[in-house]
Amino acid sequence: MLAFANAKINLGLYVTEKRPDGYHNLETVFYPVKINDVIEITDAGETTCQIKGIDIPGSTTDNICLKAFDLLKNDFDLPAQQITLLKNIPVGAGLGGGSSDAAFLIKLLNDKFQLGLNTHQMEDYARQLGADCAFFINNRPVFAEGKGDEFSEVDVDLSGYKIILVKPPVHVSTADAYSGIVPHRSSKSLKDLIQLPLKDWKSNLKNDFEDTVFLKYPEIATVKQALYHEGAIFAAMSGSGSSVFAIFEDQVKLPELEKDNKVFYNI
Numbered sequence: 001m002l003a004f005a006n007a008k009i010n011l012g013l014y015v016t017e018k019r020p021d022g023y024h025n026l027e028t029v030f031y032p033v034k035i036n037d038v039i040e041i042t043d044a045g046e047t048t049c050q051i052k053g054i055d056i057p058g059s060t061t062d063n064i065c066l067k068a069f070d071l072l073k074n075d076f077d078l079p080a081q082q083i084t085l086l087k088n089i090p091v092g093a094g095l096g097g098g099s100s101d102a103a104f105l106i107k108l109l110n111d112k113f114q115l116g117l118n119t120h121q122m123e124d125y126a127r128q129l130g131a132d133c134a135f136f137i138n139n140r141p142v143f144a145e146g147k148g149d150e151f152s153e154v155d156v157d158l159s160g161y162k163i164i165l166v167k168p169p170v171h172v173s174t175a176d177a178y179s180g181i182v183p184h185r186s187s188k189s190l191k192d193l194i195q196l197p198l199k200d201w202k203s204n205l206k207n208d209f210e211d212t213v214f215l216k217y218p219e220i221a222t223v224k225q226a227l228y229h230e231g232a233i234f235a236a237m238s239g240s241g242s243s244v245f246a247i248f249e250d251q252v253k254l255p256e257l258e259k260d261n262k263v264f265y266n267i
């Protein structure tokens with residue numbers, strides 16, 4: 001069986017306070033985008049994970065897909081599986097790639113072995129694997145708070161626009177990015193700001209990681225400026241970086257940006 005695990009971007013991201021458990025509370029809107037990893041599971045003599053496509057730093061045995069499998073195996077009698085992952089989502093890019101793989105594997109195992117888990121039960125398993133993971137179970141635009149895994153409805157539809165994503169050749173560690181942040185409560189809730197017309201997002205929506213990450217990696221700020229120069233209605237770094245997305249009215253070609261970065265069109 002196969003699953004196509006898409007990525008996400010963050011429309012606004014406010015880090016509001018440090019939690020006693022060392023994590024941070026935040027406000028963000030998760031929005032799914034069409035850059036997909038492909039996950040295949042087949043019955044096997046032992047459970048292993050084989051990775052193709054983009055290289056993932058670290059050992060294959062540390063892959064989050066194996067953590068997801070082991071989590072469900074603790075509660076269900078699952079036969080060994082060969083997990084094959086075709087990695088297309090840039091790694092360490094603020095796109096939730098690993099979290100998405102884990103969430104889609106949970107959904108795949110639920111379907112293949114008819115575990116009978118509903119959306120909320122799968123979200124509870126996903127929460128144990130990462131702060132970004134639970135979003136990918138329902139996989140629809142949503143307002144998120146808490147660690148990023150407490151959801152409420154939001155009405156955002158960008159299907160009439162062209163979304164471009166630019167990945168500079170920079171890997172940003174999420175933990176490092178959070179360690180550089182001074183949490184603060186924003187004067188207006190993102191729940192209200194996100195309802196503004198798209199043309200007003202540039203002056204109202206912010207990603208709190210940009211201030212510190214741009215200082216350390218100015219090439220990411222340069223990409224954002226270039227996207228606005230090319231006519232983007234809204235552009236921002238996604239998550240803790242390093243990728244930058246931009247929303248355009250119409251198709252664009254970005255030959256200058258393609259020279260130094262990986263560019264994904266119309267995601």
Ligand SMILES: C[C@](O)(CO)[C@H](O)COP(=O)(O)OP(=O)(O)OC[C@H]1O[C@@H](n2ccc(N)nc2=O)[C@H](O)[C@@H]1O
Pocket residue numbers: 010013022023024025026028094096099129130131132133146147148174175178239240
């Ligand atoms: C930056 C975002 O991408 C925004 O969507 C997410 O908050 C990151 O989520 P994630 O990559 O799934 O993060 P995890 O793998 O759960 O945590 C990685 C590290 O990031 C920090 N972390 C993560 C999420 C959060 N709400 N507060 C944190 O402080 C912690 O140091 C944690 O050890």
Ligand SMILES: Nc1ncnc2c1ncn2[C@@H]1O[C@H](COP(=O)(O)OP(=O)(O)OP(=O)(O)O)[C@@H](O)[C@H]1O
Pocket residue numbers: 056057058062063064065085090091092093094095096097098099101132174239240241
């Ligand atoms: N299947 C996987 N795909 C990508 N990274 C994985 C995977 N399994 C484990 N990892 C580890 O998780 C780290 C974070 O990867 P990921 O691509 O999720 O970062 P990200 O896109 O910045 O995510 P986020 O937006 O949640 O910060 C990687 O550096 C890698 O070492």
